[in-house]
Amino acid sequence: GESVGLHLPTLSVQEGDNSIINCAYSNSASDYFIWYKQESGKGPQFIIDIRSNMDKRQGQRVTVLLNKTVKHLSLQIAATQPGDSAVYFCAEDFTGANSKLTFGKGITLSVRP
Amino acid sequence: EPEVTQTPSHQVTQMGQEVILRCVPISNHLYFYWYRQILGQKVEFLVSFYNNEISEKSEIFDDQFSVERPDGSNFTLKIRSTKLEDSAMYFCASMKGGNTEAFFGQGTRLTVV
Numbered sequence: 001g002e003s004v005g006l007h008l009p010t011l012s013v014q015e016g017d018n019s020i021i022n023c024a025y026s027n028s029a030s031d032y033f034i035w036y037k038q039e040s041g042k043g044p045q046f047i048i049d050i051r052s053n054m055d056k057r058q059g060q061r062v063t064v065l066l067n068k069t070v071k072h073l074s075l076q077i078a079a080t081q082p083g084d085s086a087v088y089f090c091a092e093d094f095t096g097a098n099s100k101l102t103f104g105k106g107i108t109l110s111v112r113p
Numbered sequence: 114e115p116e117v118t119q120t121p122s123h124q125v126t127q128m129g130q131e132v133i134l135r136c137v138p139i140s141n142h143l144y145f146y147w148y149r150q151i152l153g154q155k156v157e158f159l160v161s162f163y164n165n166e167i168s169e170k171s172e173i174f175d176d177q178f179s180v181e182r183p184d185g186s187n188f189t190l191k192i193r194s195t196k197l198e199d200s201a202m203y204f205c206a207s208m209k210g211g212n213t214e215a216f217f218g219q220g221t222r223l224t225v226v
Contacts, residue, residue, distance in 0.1 A: 031212070034214070036217075041219075041220075042219055043204050043206075043217035044156060044204070044217045049214060089155065091156075099161065099208060099211040100146065100158045100161050101148075101156075101206075101215060102158065103148075103155045103157070103158075104155060105154075105155045106155060
């Protein structure tokens with residue numbers, strides 16, 4: 001069925017290293033993808049988005065890569081900081097005008113000092 | 114910075130009781146959503162609301178659930194007869210336009226006992 005999923009449940013990185021979080025999606029009709037960060041007890045917080053007509057988009061310390069051929073999305077965080085520790089979700093939107101987000105399973109990013 | 118606000122932050126209710134979760138979306142947004150997150154799991158879509166009517170709803174959103182936008186600012190989720198399995202974090206989100214960034218509230222933790 002249609003699903004958005006993450007490859008690994010947890011990721012532990014050293015402070016200052018780069019982090020890469022991966023996500024697979026199954027619906028080729030999806031045309032909008034978003035990464036959210038969720039800290040404990042809080043709602044999802046937008047990090048970065050990308051539309052299906054793009055392969056790469058950069059923000060401040062974050063980069064999202066989209067590979068439509070293999071239906072793969074990744075989030076790269078440069079120089080990971082302790083404040084980056086959180087659960088990260090990828091989400092896709094494939095309902096056109098109605099717009100609803102389908103979230104993948106979260107991955108916990110843990111930054112070691 | 115504008116934000117989505119939700120009240121209450123925590124609601125404890127007896128099984129079978131009715132609850133109303135309240136949300137104030139960002140003022141110039143047009144699309145409104147309710148999502149829920151069972152502890153430790155992914156965020157699940159419940160319902161989307163646009164132009165004063167439900168656009169789409171998930172399988173979870175059965176006859177026990179209803180949404181309302183009673184005035185120009187509030188957006189409510191009512192669960193008519195709560196069940197133990199309704200215990201979760203409920204997030205309200207709003208979006209300015211289709212396929213744009215969804216802003217999430219801090220959530221209401223609903224505990225059904």
